[in-house]
Amino acid sequence: MDPVFLSGQLFTGLSVASLLLLTALGLALSFGLMRVINMAHGEFLMIGGYLTFIAAKLMGPGFLWLAFPLAFVGTALLGALLEFTVIRRLYGRPLDTLLATWGISLILQQAARQIFGSTGVPVTAPAWLSGAVVVHGGVLDGLTFPHVRLFVIVLSALVLGGMWWLLNRSPFGMHVRAVNQNREVAASLGVNTRRLDMLVFALGAGIAGVAGVGLALLSPVNPTVGAAYIVNAFLVVVVGGVGSVLGAGAAALLLGFTTALAEGLTSSSLAQSIMLILVVVFLQWKPKGLFPTQSRALEET
Amino acid sequence: MPEMLLDVQGVTVSFDGFKAIQNLSLTVEKGSLRVLIGPNGAGKSTLLDTIIGKVRPVSGDVRYLGQSITRLPEYKIATLGICRKFQAPGVLDGLSVRENLLVACKRGKGVLASFKLGAAASERARVDELLSLTGLQGKAGMLAALLAHGEKQWLEIGMVVAADPQLLLLDEPTAGMTAQETAQTAELIRALAGKHTVLVIDHDMAFVELLDAPITVLHQGQVFREGDLATLRADADVMEIYLGRPKETPHAQA
Amino acid sequence: MNRSAQTVLIGVAALALIFAPLYLGAYSLTLLGRVLALSIAAIGICVVWGRGGILSLGQGLFFGLGGYALAMHLKLMATAKGELPDFMVYNGVEALPWFWKPFVSAPFALLMVLILPAAAAGLIAWLMFRRRITGVYVSIITQALVLAFVTWLNGSQGLTSGTNGITDFQMFLGINLRGESVARGLYWVTLLILGLCLAATALLLRTHFGAILTAIKDNENRVRFLGYNPAAYKIAAFALGGLLSGVSGALYTLHLGTISPAMIGVTFSIELVVWVALGGRSSLIGAVGGLILGNLAKDKISSAAPDAWLYVMGGLFVLVVLVLPQGVAGLLNHRRVRRTVPSVRREVKEVTDIA
Known part of the structure; x- marks a missing residue:
């Protein structure tokens, strides 16, 4: 295969993976902490996009x-x-939460449709992001890296790094990890678990909102853009291992690259299907994901 | 030499590097009643988990009637005649007491055998027998979820003995029971021994005394002492691991 | 509500349905028939989710397999001998693909309506349950699979007619589908099949199988250590759910005269589940009733106020889950309401169990 085309595909895969990662981070956090499947999470991405438009x-x-x-x-x-x-009212009922949040996503989508219309609203990237880095000479002659995509990649790397620091180096993160391991013990040691749940959930939503800014720079924002990302974002969480930030990062890259490569080799829709099926096969090999959480308390649920 | 029913040979179980059981060996004779005691974290429940296949040892072998069962799927181990009562009552909340017992005493456990309406006469008789054994006749039609804690414990004991397993593993069967209920349970277990081989874990010394059976003390994942209650009570080392400063560091996750 | 009142109510509903062609107009009858076809899928969801505790968000996959199996046959019947279906011609396909060929035979197609969805569901269930994938993981995976299927269909213009779907049917089993009395006949056939599926499933759930399924939902480990293999039971239940979805999909295709990827996708699959939740997931009548009434309401509201519909449905999703966890059937039948044990407590128990 043409090396320029291949590298271009990989680069695009990387930028898609970046957005996927930002979307999945919030999901991984709330899923790990509260066992909550938030189907309306994609709508945070959409709202972030519309807020950028505004x-x-x-x-x-x-x-x-x-x-x-x-x-x-x-x-x-x-x-x-x-x-x-x-969500607070549905703790311990993950499947019900899933249905309720899906309902909320429908409402948010419809609201967006009525406010902004069902066609996408374009956001023009500022001038300093509109260029591209072009490779001259060598085997990769002609390969272009659009500034916008570079920006999105850097953005998600920064957010990932920040999250890692927050979870592993800050007192807030220590509380989050404590609740992750054993909610009751953490609560009895004085962690306000309810408040923590809300903060983590809000943080996850906020990160998805930031991802929405990146999304708006790459393509027009429409009411169903969140729904398009949500299934893949969940797969990232499942493949990465529940509640693992590192896992989510690795899984997002893996999924992004696999899709980009398969897309280069076949058609876009076949690539998508192949990727989804590969994930199911992967779970045969590692049912708990790449980086399983080491808490035995989680095993039986 | 009496026939060995269960033979645990040098088993080591590790959780992320923490060795819950280390090179533990233990034999149980057919028809005997054996009590396992030990401080928290001694590996008592983990040993039962290993026997029934819930956790897999990193080394060593569990043999049952001369056959290695270390790698068998859990349900096959159960059909060989090993049945365990869990510490927290593990009854089936959505079924009635009678259905709970029926599920437990069915002979054919395959999917195809399950497509049958009603129960065979022998199964119905067995359920009635179990209802009177556990004293739950009056509550046969009640949802198991609605039983009191002690009744749930009894129901689960009934479920565990339902299929006439050779080896019964009872993990703290009297947890949460009153003194009177505990005495009744001890009586029940002594009645079961002989017909079944019974291995009981418990903390409650009064209950252990009532069982009047040989005791194995576990400590830090190994067999520490074996003997009867009087001998162990006189043993300064045993007293120390129970009453003295714990030598092991508590494991945060376990 | 007591048992006899319930029986009377069900009897009245059944009679009303049987005689519906005599008093309903053409549009209403078609709508009702279509919804009845759909409600067969609800029976499957009741078994898999209500009894087995497995929430599949991918029932559209099995629904679609059943629907497409029949649609392929109908398309070939509507194509002159020796010619290719129109969409293949447009897409430059020169020979009939191998997997289309046997669908010329009606018995084969009908067999595939049953076998394809059941086998696919069985295979997927085997892959998941043998590795003990449970709970929300199952939901996510099944959702991903239905998305994969729909994406593939959309991208395979020449093989499956892509986004347009398969349409333009004429004859089935020697009957002209555009004939005058077909609508009534199809309605009764649908009602008959629905009745049979309901009765058979109700019987099945009263066997030992139904008890084990409930037991697995309550406490999978307890069942496992009593000597049952929970995976086998879950696979059987899932395959049954797939089969019922497939039958539903085939009938629905007949009613609508078309099937397309948009009809069977992620949204469709989750909608099915929600109507079942609304009616009552662990009651067969509740599940079927919820789906029928929900879809009728959808038709009415979405034609009267298209913009409001999604708000109504989204609001219902939230409301049902918050206020009526056992659905309307749970409200009517208190005995069946199961105590919900918060899983947080269970986790803690597991922890102490290990000590």
Whole structure:
């Protein structure tokens, strides 16, 4: 195969994986901590995208400075609200949570459809992101790296690093890990687990909102964009191992690259199917994902 | 020499590097009643888990009637005649007491054998027998979820003996019972011994005394002492692991 | 509500359904027939989820397999001998693909309507349950599989007609599907099949199999250590659920005269589950009733106020789960309401069990 084409595919795969990773991070967190399957998580991505669109309308070219805080805070607040009104009432009933959050995703999608219309709204990337790095000479002559995609990759690397620091080096992260291992013991040691649940859920939603900014830069935002990402994001969580940030990162890359490669070899839709089936085969080999959580308390549920 | 029913040979079980059981060997004679005691984390429940196949040893072998069962699937181990009562009552909440016992005493456990309406006369008779054994006749039609804690424990004992297993493993059968219920349970277990081989774990010394059976003390995943209650009570080392400062560091996850 | 009142109510409903062609208009009858066909899938969900505790979000896959198996036969029947189906011609396919050939035979196609979904469900269940994949993992995997299937269908223009789906049927078993009395006949056939499936499943759930299935949902380990192999039971239940979905899909295809990937996708699959939840997941009548009434309501509301429909449905999802975990049937029949043990407590018990 043509090395330029192959590298281009891999690069695109990497940028798609980056967005997938940001979407999956929040899911991995809330799934690991609360065993909650949030089907409305993709809608946080969508809302992040629309908030970017609004920021661009308000601010013009320099909108990114507004878009990031707006998307993060907006979706995080919405996440906290969702946690408080619905998810909190369904603890211990993961399958029911799944259905309820799917209902919420339908409502959010329909709301978006009525406010912004069902066709995608475009966001023009600022001038400094509109160029591309082009390779000259050598075997990879002609390979282009669009700035926007580079930006998205750097963004998700930064967020991943921040999350890793937050979970493994900060007191907040210590609480999260403690609750992850044994909720009751953590609670009896003075961790406010309810508040922690809400914070983690809001944080996950906020990260998805940030991913929405990246998404808006890459393609127009439409009401079903979240639904398009959600299934794959869940697969990332399952493949990575529940509640593992590192696992989610590795799985997102794996899935992104596999799809990009299969897409290069066959058609886009076949690639998608192949990838989904590969995931099921992978689970035969490692049913608990790449980085299984080492808590035996989780085994039987 | 009496026939060995269960022969645990040098078994080691490891959880992420923590050795819950280390090179443990233990034999149980056919028809005997044996009590396992030991401080928390001594590996008592893990030993039962290993026998029934819930956890797999990293080394060593579990033999039952001369046959290695270390690698068999759990349900096959159970059909060989090894049945365990769990520490937390493991009854089937959504079924009635009678159905619980029926599920336990069915002979054919395959899917095809299950496509049958009603129960055979022999099975119905067996269920009635078990209902009177466990004193739950009056509650046969009640959902198991609605039973009191002690009744659930009895129901599960009834389920465990239902299929007439050769080897009964009872993990703290009296947890949460009143003194009177405990005495009744001890009587029940002594009645079961002889017909079945019984291995009981318990912390409650009063109960152990009532059982009046040979005792194996586990400590730090190994057999520490074997003997009768009087001898063990006189043993300073045994007293130390129970009453003295724990020598092992508590394992956070276990 | 007591038992005899329930029996009377079911009897009245059954009579109303049997005589519906005599008093319903053409549009209403078609709608009802279609919804009845769909409700056969609800029986499967009741077995798999309500009794077995396995939430599959991929029932559309099996529904689609049944539907496509029949549609392929119908398409070949509507194509002149020696010619290719129209969509293959448009897509430049030159010879009939090998897997299309046997579908010329009606008995083969009908057999495939049963075998394909059941075998696919059995295979998927075997892959999952032998590795003890449970709970939300099963939901995610089945959802991914239905997405994979739909994506493949969409991308395979020449083989399956892609997004357009297979349509334009004429004859089936020598009957002209566009004939006048076909609608009534099809309605009664659908009702008959629904009745048979309901009766057979109700009988099955009263056998020992039904008890074991409930037992596995309650406490899989206890059942396993009593000597049962829970995986085998779950696989059997899942295959049955697949089979019922397949039958439902084939009938639905007949009613609608078409099948396309959009009809069987992720949204369709999850919608099925929600109507079952609304009616009552562990009651056969509740599941079937919920699906029928839900879909009738959907038709009415979405034609009267298309924009409001998704709000109504989304709101229902949340409400049912929060307020009516056992559905309407659970509300009517208190005895069956099962105490829900929060899993957090169970986890803690497991921890102490290991000590």
